[in-house]
Amino acid sequence: MAPVVDTLRLTAEDAIGLVQRGDVSAGELHAAYLEAIEERDGELHAYLRTVEEADGASIPIALKDVISTRGVETTAGSRILEGYVPVFDATVAARCRAAGLTLLGKTNTDEFAMGSSTENSAWGPSRNPWDPALVPGGSGGGTAAAVSAGLAPWGLGSDTGGSIKQPSALCGNVGLRPTYGSVSRFGVVAFASSLDQIGPVAKTVRDVALLYSIIAGRDRCDSTTVELPEEVRLPEDERVDGLRIGVPRQLADLDAIEPGVRAAFERSLELAEELGAELGECDLPLSYRYGMPCYYLVAPAEASSNLARYDGVRYGLRTEADTYDGMVERTRDDGFGPEPKRRIMLGTYALSAGYYEAFYGQAQKVRTLLIREHREALEPFDVIATPTSPAVAFPIGDKAADPLAMYACDLLTIPSCLAGLPGLSIPCGLSDGLPVGLQLLGPQFGENTLFRLGHALERALGFDTVPERLR
């Protein structure tokens, strides 16, 4: 008789303790999670597929379905990759394997990680564990829902404009989008390569820091990666005396921020002050006016180039036709869903002759301004704090017919992504019974500072990451 493990509250750190002490075996723990998935994932649809056998000696992990896993189908939430079984591991998957982590399954995502709700998945939406009528956020809604519902101790997501941080906020857990260049994207289905980053999702800041330490660092297969300038430190301090936090003045004028989100955000700032932090105001005026427009030119442009590889020749879907051109065009029309098509079209337009300078060229210059603006804003501060998402989780179907309303979900997460900066989202309270995320932004490679503040706040906040209806 295997020991009973309640996965609902189990942190990765505690799970590792159980395995190291020999209280459970890696296989038993893996099986306990599969049982929880069997019990609760019919409703949530966090997983696209699970892996039956534990293939390591440590604890399980869930990987977003954009991460290539050798021998395990990887679709990026798209019909065009249905049946695609990678013949190699992404570097992050290989590093998890080398650390003994067992692959529990592949989690749902908006198609090609394009979306803020997982409703764009070709395989149907995931649901929010706090209320299954609501979205879990996106694109990494599957990983976030799995962690919140105790269907994985931790997982990896990918973040281009908020796809780790926003679902973590909406599901009430901790997500890190690392500094651009700190984690390898080799073997991860590419969306917008100047923005894509891989990062951890877990129930605690310490778990996120631990998983980050496993995946980060230079990889010869991704030339954008560098060695971390300092080792990852697992945070321990209860206080943050002297830590300087900047709050953008412009937040006051953003009507998109719901009152309940604002209230939880402000309470967490007061708490940070009680923990010894010094608060001040900073300015990010261009970021909130031009961040979203800039992102929706740069990211689709890069996506249109990255997604050109899906041509029905080497892998993935092929729709037969009499000619090569006909085969390629029909394959792409059949294989891509509405959102990738929108972005491919938008990006192709922005890069096309006659429009390149006015759109893509201009956006790349705006990006320079946003990078400068963040650098200046961070100069007198260690961390910038904002809400992660302007709103809590919304009903499935609410924004599905309005692309611009969906794009606006990432208003607060996008600017720092364009600037290549790390961002940590931690749950900071509830609004109408739904989780609110606090976004902590730091300078490049400032992850340790984010972990330190995030951990101290997490302890002081005492947020229960288990959704009320599952307690």
Next chain:
Amino acid sequence: MAISRDEVLHVARLARLALTEDEVDRLTTELGAILEAVGVVAELDLVDVPPTEHPLDVVNVWGEDEPHESLPLDDVFANAPAREGDLFRVPPTV
């Protein structure tokens, strides 16, 4: 910042998408609205601002030129829709 139906068809050809009539109609409307929203970047005077080439201030990293093993051919073709010998088979190009 409207986009015409002809422009949508032109971009679809560039993007190699055989869109249906319905898709062309929908995208004409949707792209028009999106282009209007993102078009606000035009209001900034950025003549003296350099475009971003890389989000980090990094210098090039050189790697040793070391030969590595390639994937076995059977792995390379494992996901191919059609294979003929050691080639990917496709319909005639002309």
